[in-house]
Amino acid sequence: MKLVLATHNAHKVEELRRILGPQLEGIELIGYDGPEPVEDGDTFAENALIKARAAALHTGLPAIADDSGVCVDALAGAPGIHSARYAGTRDDGDNRRMLLENLSGESSRSAHFECAAALVVPPAVGSVGPDGPPELAASFEHVETGIWPGTVLREEVGTHGFGYDPIFSPAGYSVSSAELSPDEKNAISHRAIAFERLIVVVREQLLD
Numbered sequence: 001m002k003l004v005l006a007t008h009n010a011h012k013v014e015e016l017r018r019i020l021g022p023q024l025e026g027i028e029l030i031g032y033d034g035p036e037p038v039e040d041g042d043t044f045a046e047n048a049l050i051k052a053r054a055a056a057l058h059t060g061l062p063a064i065a066d067d068s069g070v071c072v073d074a075l076a077g078a079p080g081i082h083s084a085r086y087a088g089t090r091d092d093g094d095n096r097r098m099l100l101e102n103l104s105g106e107s108s109r110s111a112h113f114e115c116a117a118a119l120v121v122p123p124a125v126g127s128v129g130p131d132g133p134p135e136l137a138a139s140f141e142h143v144e145t146g147i148w149p150g151t152v153l154r155e156e157v158g159t160h161g162f163g164y165d166p167i168f169s170p171a172g173y174s175v176s177s178a179e180l181s182p183d184e185k186n187a188i189s190h191r192a193i194a195f196e197r198l199i200v201v202v203r204e205q206l207l208d
Contacts, residue, residue: 001206002028006055006065008036011162016064019186019195027206034058044068044081044116045143052120052141060122062206064198068115068190070164072099072152074108083164096156096167103152113148113168117194121205142201146193150177161185 003024005016017029037054041047044067051065069083079086079099087094103109121140149171156166158178165178170188177185186192 001026002030002061003202003206004032004055004059004061004063005029006032006051006063008032012066015182015186015191016066016195018182019192020199023199024202027202030061032059032063039067039081041067041081044114045118045145047081048116048118048143049120049141052118056120056122062119062121062202064117064119064195064202066115066117066191066194068113068194070099070111070113070152070168072103072109072111074106074110075102078102080114092163096164099152099164100154100167109152109154111150111152111168113150113164113190115146115148115190115194116143117146117191117198118143119198119202119205140205142198142205144194144197144201146190146195146197148188148190148193 005013007013013031020029032055034055035058037050039047039050041050047067048065051067052063055063055065067081069080071077071080083095084090087098119142123139150169153167153169153176157176158166160180160182161178166176168177169175170177177189
């Protein structure tokens with residue numbers, strides 16, 4: 001059984017394999033090199049489904065995807081679903097610098113990471129015509145969500161992780177998430193929470 005990791009982000013692929021691999025024995029987690037869909041959803045869940053549907057349609061295999069970002073209370077939830085392209089360059093460093101600039105002088109720095117993890121299982125092979133369907137008529141779709149509360153720091157700290165990790169301090173910790181080891185982060189992060197919940201559904205759909 002193969003399961004597509006519907007992302008072109010090498011950091012996410014590595015993180016997902018760490019989270020999912022030990023718990024999905026018997027399922028081969030494969031990368032995705034197909035076209036990137038337009039992520040025009042209004043929520044993390046909608047965008048996660050868009051990505052998983054596109055990968056399932058392109059490969060004909062079950063696919064999982066996530067959409068995640070940091071939501072800052074003082075900025076009315078921004079960057080939110082625009083986290084990856086907040087600065088307009090899709091560069092992590094640029095995004096972090098813009099967020100710190102927008103929070104300059106702000107005393108309230110509460111925030112949370114949010115992740116929506118989606119599974120899309122396409123129709124069984126042979127259930128469509130020889131030319132394939134014009135659109136994916138999914139036989140099964142499911143989304144789980146994870147929330148990781150914390151605060152935005154005033155400067156970057158740490159060398160692990162990616163994205164906003166160097167400026168995010170998880171609730172109950174005195175370090176940034178970029179100072180946590182990969183195993184420490186993968187035990188408590190928003191992505192870990194969402195995919196731990198999704199794993200139950202993946203097993204039910206693909207292994208039972």
